[in-house]
Amino acid sequence: MSGKQISNFSPADDGDRVRSETACRKREDYLEWPDYFMAVAVLTAQRSKDPNTQVGACIVNPENKIVGIGYNGMPIGCSDDLMPWGKTAPNELDTKYPYVCHAELNAFVNKNSADVKGCRIYVTLFPCNECAKLIIQAGIKEVVFVSDKNHDKSEVKAAKRLFDLTGITYTKFTPKRRQLVVDFESLNSDNQKQFD
Numbered sequence: 001m002s003g004k005q006i007s008n009f010s011p012a013d014d015g016d017r018v019r020s021e022t023a024c025r026k027r028e029d030y031l032e033w034p035d036y037f038m039a040v041a042v043l044t045a046q047r048s049k050d051p052n053t054q055v056g057a058c059i060v061n062p063e064n065k066i067v068g069i070g071y072n073g074m075p076i077g078c079s080d081d082l083m084p085w086g087k088t089a090p091n092e093l094d095t096k097y098p099y100v101c102h103a104e105l106n107a108f109v110n111k112n113s114a115d116v117k118g119c120r121i122y123v124t125l126f127p128c129n130e131c132a133k134l135i136i137q138a139g140i141k142e143v144v145f146v147s148d149k150n151h152d153k154s155e156v157k158a159a160k161r162l163f164d165l166t167g168i169t170y171t172k173f174t175p176k177r178r179q180l181v182v183d184f185e186s187l188n189s190d191n192q193k194q195f196d
Ligand SMILES: O=c1[nH]c(=O)n([C@H]2C[C@H](O)[C@@H](COP(=O)(O)O)O2)cc1CO
Pocket: 050, 052, 053, 054, 055, 071, 072, 073, 087, 096, 100, 101, 102, 103, 104, 125, 126, 127, 128, 131, 150
């Protein structure tokens, strides 16, 4: 063992004593499951090339294991640099909409389990009706979402109607923490090494 002494018997100073006592107990500010799964969805959304809306989805089984993640993007083999990313154009074929794969679709096709029956899905944006159909057919039982910014659109109204008819619950995500920071720099700091 290198670094500072953590034994209870010979603390070098008060700081060491406090650290040695806390080191013996479980951390209390650990990330809880819901925040963890939604954070995975949010992080995954950061992979999206969509300049307007980045969406992430994370499918979790009843044992709290992640079985699929996805974000919105162009189909495999369709260059992100050549496909249109705009919302409007004189010809709809020159917008992103006919081509982009939704985050939920990608989470399903990326799944690493035989099926996703009884799972829940964490999404950063409320699913559209097409994704709702996938969710239903796959046997997902619960949808947890952050943004419902498209609540006025018929795609979302239809999705809610489908969920209501099929008994799939949809819950607005309430985080325990207001924010979660990924700070790569801090991993190099001395704080991380205090119990080396
Ligand atoms: O269920 C969804 N899942 C999903 O991944 N998306 C993606 C498709 C588009 O790339 C983007 C929506 O773009 P916009 O907000 O500019 O209309 O979000 C959109 C929906 C619709 O709610």
